[in-house]
Amino acid sequence: MSGLIMAAQLLLGLSILVILHELGHFLAARAFGIKVEKFYLFFDAWGVKLFSIKRGDCEYGIGWLPLGGYVKIAGMIDESMDTEQMKQPAQPWEFRSKPAWQRLIVMLGGVIVNIVVGILIFWMLTFKYGESFIPNSTVAGINPGVIGKEIGLKQGDKVVAVNGKKVIRFDELISSQVLLGNTNLTVIREGKALDIKVPDNILNKVSDLGIEEFISRMPLVSTTLDSIPETMPAYKAGVRKGDKVLAVNGQPVKYDVDVKRIVKQNKAKPVTFDIMRGGEQLSLTVPVDTAGTIGVYFNHVNELREQTIHYGLFESLPIGINQAWKVFSDNGKGIWKVLTGKIHANKAFSGPVEIARKVYGGEWIWARFWASTGFISIALAFMNLLPIPALDGGHVVFLIIEMIKGKPLGDKFMERAQIVGFVLLLSLMVFVLGNDIFKAIMQ
Structure with missing residues (x-):
């Protein structure tokens, strides 16, 4: 479905x-x-x-x-x-x-509409929903994956700046500014500041392994427990809301992910929870189900304190424009990385299968649908401006040459350029579709 x-x-x-x-x-x-x-x-x-x-x-x-x-x-x-x-x-x-000049406007008409549509979508989404984010100041630390650990990040690090600019929102750590590479992260570790470099080609590995293997979208929280359904093993074993887990099977735990990791390692086995409750330390034996869970939820809501900023109709417009520009410029930076060999083409380009899977997703959520459509609208505008014959950008280049020369290019040249453009576009379509199918099979 x-x-x-x-x-x-x-x-x-x-x-x-x-x-x-x-x-x-x-x-x-x-x-x-x-x-x-x-x-x-x-x-x-x-x-x-x-x-x-x-x-x-x-x-x-x-x-x-x-x-x-x-x-x-x-x-x-x-x-x-x-x-x-x-x-x-x-x-x-x-x-x-x-x-x-009239022909130039005709050729730019589609691109202009795509840009206007993208801005309009981002504008209306900002006006309706505002901007929700987790303040970086409330985050206990990051949970890096394989890629993050390879470049020197550690669990519990707190990233406070990107290229010297203070991080206000936690999701800035997985933004295009960071993922496009050649970025400097300022990290606080055990009270000391250090710099960690994000390499130019980081996107190659992120494309293969996923963003969670760089820095998890979910920040770390403490081991204090929140809701525990009464039907789950943990509740039946005596674990209650507000308990703070100190150790699991004798292994000290500091963050929620530590508890989840040890529990998952003990599927269908009992584990021992050392907990602190109201100043009293208790030890409880909790059975783990075959999926590696015990039915506890950690205190993400209270500890992370997500914020939402709401804007008026006209306040939302510059934010929508800025979001559209960011998508447009990120596409430009990505193409440049491919041309300079920093990112492999098969990691950078996505076709219809990948767009359906990773941009739209398997749930029909209207806010996400429109946000994804706005993103694609700006991306289409950028792609159509590329100076490839058969695309709007190719026609624009030929018209600018004509305006400089003072006379149009020959019909034969235009016909051949159009054929070359079609071959290029068809080759690109075959490449991205094949790449999409390969990724889908491998994942």
């Missing part, structure tokens, strides 16, 4: 964004009197379509190949590769008859 939910969210999110992206091109073209012949969600490859309707001089429809969508603009060499039309004399309502 979760797989269907992932697929449905991906399909809905991408459909919304593709329609809005193409609407940007459509409206810009119509504003300059350019004829738009087709407006399609998905591709009607080889003329096969699921639905179509003609309104005025434009055909609207849904194709069968779910790899995006397109608008066919008259007098333009695009994905339709309609070279016959280009052999005819230019008409005043065609793309090629318009000034270069």
Whole structure:
């Protein structure tokens, strides 16, 4: 069922964004009197379509190949590769008859809409839900995984600064600023400050092992117990809310994860809990079930004290803009890391399977759905701006060259560039899809 939910969210999110992206091109073209012949969600490859309707001089429809969508603009060499039309004399309502600056706006229309949509989503989410975070000042320490320990982090370290800037929110420790590498963490360990370097290529390992193997999203808390269901083994053994666990099977414990680790190591066996209750030390024998649990919950809520900041409508706008810019700039930094060899391409790029699994997830939570769709909207804007023929960015580059030269590039050149662009994009699609499937199988 979760797989269907992932697929449905991906399909809905991408459909919304593709329609809005193409609407940007459509409206810009119509504003300059350019004829738009087709407006399609998905591709009607080889003329096969699921639905179509003609309104005025434009055909609207849904194709069968779910790899995006397109608008066919008259007098333009695009994905339709309609070279016959280009052999005819230019008409005043065609793309090629318009000034270069108008054509540039038409080509940027989709990207502009994606950016506006992303900002709008982040703006409205901030206005409705505010910003919730765990203050770093309330955190007892971090719980690093294999990757974190490799670079020198230890359980209980308190990270107080990133590149010299004070950490206010705990989730800053797993932000893109840190994960993109070449970052300096200032750590307090046993009362002393020390610096730990996050290497440039850290994202390669995080991609393989997951973020929890760098720094766990959940900070450490003490061993003081909170709720204990009466039906669970711990309650039946006499463990109660407010008890502080001092040791398990004679091993001293300081944090919640220490208790969980030892209990899990003793599946289907009894363990001894040394606890402190109201100034009195007790020893209790607790049976562990076959899953390695005893049914206790630690005092995360009171110890971590999550905060939520609410904003007014206009206060939320700059926060939404900042979130959109962060996504856009992070994509740029990630591409640069790939180009410079710091991050492997198979670790950096994700396709539809990975987006469905890791961005949308297996539960339909509307806040998460819209946050994920906003993220993808900005990512699509960035990808479409890449100077690759067949993408908007490729057309933009050719138009800028034309504006500098004072005359358009030849039709033959544009046709060949479009073919090269298609081959590149198809190769990239095959790569990311294969990479997605490999990751899904390996995980």
